[in-house]
Amino acid sequence: MPALRDRLTVSVAAATGAFMVVQYFVNAAWSDGVYRTLLDWMQIIFAASLVVGVISVLRNHLSRAISKPQERWYSLILIVSALAMSLLGFAFGAGRGSSFLWAFDHLQAPMQSTVFSLLAFYIASAAFRGFRARSGESAILLAAAFIVLVARVPLGESLSGHASSAADWIVNVPALAAKRAMLIGIGLGMVATALKVIAGVERTYMGRR
C-alpha cells in the first residue's frame, strides 16, 4: 500500500506539473478552463493546509498549557486571542467598522510594525560591530551602504549636491547588474527544481529524502 500511495503521489505531481507547462503553449478554451480549475483547486488545498496548520498550532499550545505550568498563561493567551479573532470575523463580519477590523487596526497592525521596527536597533548594533573594512569587498559594501544611506537623508544633500545622483547611479547601474544576474540564477534554479519535481526526482514534499 505505501508503494502504491507513493506511485500515485509522484504521478499526480508529474501529470499536473506537465499539464501546467504544456497548457502555456496550447491556445484552446478547454486548456485554459482546466488551467483555471487547477489554480482554483490549488487555492482550496492551500486554504485547507492553512486550517490544518492553525489546528496544529492550537493543539500544540493546548498540550503545552496542560503540561508546562510556566508556559500555561502564554499558551492560553495565544489560544484565546486566535479563537476570539476568528469568532469576531466569522460571527460579526470583517467589513468596515467591524470589531474584527478594530482588533486588526488597533492591536495586530501596530504590534506587527513595532516588531519590524525592533530590527532597526539590531541592525544598528550589528552594523556597529560588524561593519569593518577588513577587505576590498567589505570596503565596497560599506561604501555603497554609506552613500545610499546618507544620500537619502537631508544630510547627504547638504554635504554634496551630487550625493543623490551618486546613490541613484549605484542603485540603477552596478546594484541592478548584480540583481539581474541573481534573478537569472534564481529563475534558472527554480526551473531546474520544478523539472525535478515533475520528473519525480525531487520528493522532499513527501516528507522524506
Place this chain on the structure above:
Amino acid sequence: MAFTTSKPQVESEAIVNWELTITALLTLAIYSFLYGDNPFYRFAEHLLVGLSIGYSLVLTVGSIIMPKVVTPLAHGDFAALVPLLLGGAMFLRLSTRLGRWSQIPMALLIGAGAGASIPAMLQARVLKQMASTISGVGSVDGAIILMGVLATLTYFVFTREQTGLWGKSATVGRYFMMIFFGATFAYTVMSRVALLIGRLEFLLGDWLHTL
C-alpha cells in the same frame, strides 16, 4: 447647538484615548524586549501570534473557501466536491496512522505549482532580465550593467574552477554583488528606521501629545 454637540465629542475623545492607550501599552510591551526577554514581551508576542492566526483564518475562509467551495455547492455545482475532498485529505495529516495520505493533495499543489512556475520564471526572471540587459548596451551604463551581469553569473558557475580569466571575472562579479548588498542593506535600514519613527510618532505624538 454648541451644548448638544459637545457631549458626544467628549465621549468620542475618551474612546479614542482608551484605544490609543491599549495600542501604546502593547507597543511598549514589545519594545521592552530591548531590555531582555520578559513577561510583558511574551504576553504581546503570544497575543500577536494568536491574532495573526485568527486574522489569516478568517481571510482565507472568506476569500477562498466560501466563494470557491461553499457558494458553488449551495448552487448545486457538485464539481466543487473534488477540491473539497482533496482539501479534506489534508486533514489526514493530523492523524499519525493516515497522515501519509495527505501527500496526494500536497503533490497536486507542488506539481501544479512547479509546472505553472516554469514558463512564468523563464519569462519574468530569465528572458525579460536578459532582454533588458542587452537592449541597454548602447550607453556606458548599459555596458557596465552587461559586464556586471556576466561577471556575477560567472561567480555562480560552480562546475568550473574559478582560476585565470574566469576567476578574475568571478571576483569582479563579487564586487558587483557587494555593491548590491550594500545598497539593499541601506534600504532595509531606512525602511526599519521609518517604521521606528512611525511608532515613536504614535507614542510621543498621538498618545502622549508631546510632539
